[in-house]
Amino acid sequence: MGNWLEFVAGLGIFLYAMQRLEGALGTLGEDTFRRVLLRATGSNAGSVASGTMATAVLQSSSMVGLMVLALVGSGMLPLSNAIGMIIGANLGTTVTGWLVTLLGFKLSLSPIVLPFMGVGGLVYIWGEEHSRRRAVGLTLFAIGLLIFGLDTMKESVAGLKEGFRPEAYAHLGNFSYLLVGLVFTAIIQSSSASMLITLNALSAGLVDLPAAAAIIIGADLGTTITIVVGGLKGSDNKRRVAGAHVLFNLGTSILAYPLITPVFGHLYPWLNFTDPLYGLVVFHSLFNLIGVVLVFPMMGGLARLLKRMFHTPSPAMDRLMMDIPPDQVPIATLAIDRALRECCQLALLVNNRVLKLPMPSVIGGAEDTPARASYPEEYRALRDREGQLSAFILEVLAHAQEREKPALLRALKLLRHLGYATKAVKDIREDLRHASVADRELMRLKRERTQLEQPRLEQITGWLAEPHRVVDTEALHQLQRQARKDHLEFIDRIYGWIREEAIQGETFIVLTNLSKHLQDMQKQWVGCLQLLRPPPEQR
Structure with missing residues (x-):
């Protein structure tokens, strides 16, 4: 014995x-x-x-x-x-x-x-x-x-x-x-x-x-x-x-x-x-x-x-939270980075339901792209996904060491930028829906202004599609400066149209808000990319 x-x-x-x-x-x-x-x-x-x-x-x-x-x-x-x-x-x-x-x-x-x-x-x-x-x-x-x-x-x-x-x-x-x-x-x-x-x-x-x-x-x-x-x-x-x-x-x-x-x-x-x-x-x-x-x-x-x-359709955030315990901080941080990139790609898709630009097919590379539903449904689904990811990040943050917290805090800040970027486009849609001016003329001017954003959105899409590519900080600043320049030039054109009585006062307000929202959208995208892929000295 x-x-x-x-x-x-x-x-x-x-x-x-x-x-x-x-x-x-x-x-x-x-x-x-x-x-x-x-x-x-x-x-x-x-x-x-x-x-x-x-x-x-x-x-x-x-x-x-x-x-x-x-x-x-x-x-x-x-x-x-x-x-x-x-x-x-x-x-x-x-x-x-x-x-x-x-x-x-x-x-x-x-x-x-x-x-x-x-x-x-x-x-x-x-x-x-x-x-x-x-x-x-x-x-x-x-x-x-x-x-x-x-x-x-x-x-x-x-x-x-x-x-x-x-x-x-x-x-x-x-x-x-x-x-x-x-x-x-x-x-x-x-x-x-x-x-x-x-x-x-x-x-x-x-x-x-x-x-x-x-x-x-x-x-x-x-x-x-x-x-x-x-x-x-x-x-x-x-x-x-x-x-x-x-x-x-x-x-x-x-x-x-x-x-x-x-x-x-x-x-x-x-x-x-x-x-x-x-x-x-x-x-x-x-x-x-x-x-x-x-x-x-x-x-x-x-x-x-x-x-x-084994194939059961489920939202990406559900899979993330089932696969990875929040106390496994280094592994969870990797998964969060991927999920953030997916959210950014989906946000581009949802925004383009309003902007209606011929964007490259690489946007659709995000897994679990939502089925073609109405814009409000897709917008709510995206915000729900962002909310689930924020909650998961907070759970991981509770287990993180001091050296691991900055990356998680950047992820939360990125989600705020992403929310503002999609909210800016949602505001454009609301302004257009409530405008009482002639639809055809307004849509023509709206299309003319939004087309100025296409090269920049294509550039953002390309950066998101290449996770290991280093984005030059100066390139991001140049993108933001060009967006501001296009906004100011468009506002000057609107003032010219109003002086020539080519447009009415309400159209002036809608187009001014439209251009401002588009500039805000690009500002938020620059913030997202800076946080998603920080410069080497911050990594």
């Missing part, structure tokens, strides 16, 4: 240390790996490699999965590349087995436990809250605690062997061990812990190599349970990513299970492995690598299949 209690205590220490280590590594490396993942999205190979590397270093497939989910939900990552990162993360989890085998079983690390924990504790205490120094201290402390938990389990398992008779379970087939791995991993929600326990049992002789391999196959299947549960009430993209994870793990398990006997009956002796621990981690890495090689050419087709399987 004492050995069992010691084993459970060691397992608890190990799991707690893993959780602390994941959090600390996330603080140290999350920003870096998010940038790596973004840069690697240009190819499927880069996606698989970045997913593998990020999981191997961060030691957390759930953290990588969260980053992938945010990037997909924000529209910055195509689904096919997200699938590549997910299957890469699956391969990255095999690194845990190698680390435990090479360091935990082959090297005596007990002498460094106390120094790691002591130094880590001191660094943690001296560091400021949420600082990198504190994260470094927590990393050192967690590594020491993790080694201590591993040593405790190794010693307790050696004692368990004395009262355990493996031959009593010889009648159980490998499939029974697979179910054990699946159920146990689904309960504790940690494939790393399952691998650790299996390696301990294999090292102590409690199970043979084929049984251990079956447990690991089941553990890979069990890790999908958490994602499935998390994706049941999520958005389409969340369910698609979960579906890709399930299909990959199910496929690799179906592939790996029939290979247990041939691999360990023929290949294992041929490779001259003398240590079953190496045999297990090689097998785990091998069947995941084969799965990646087989799925890699089909990633595009799998993405299309998942899009057909």
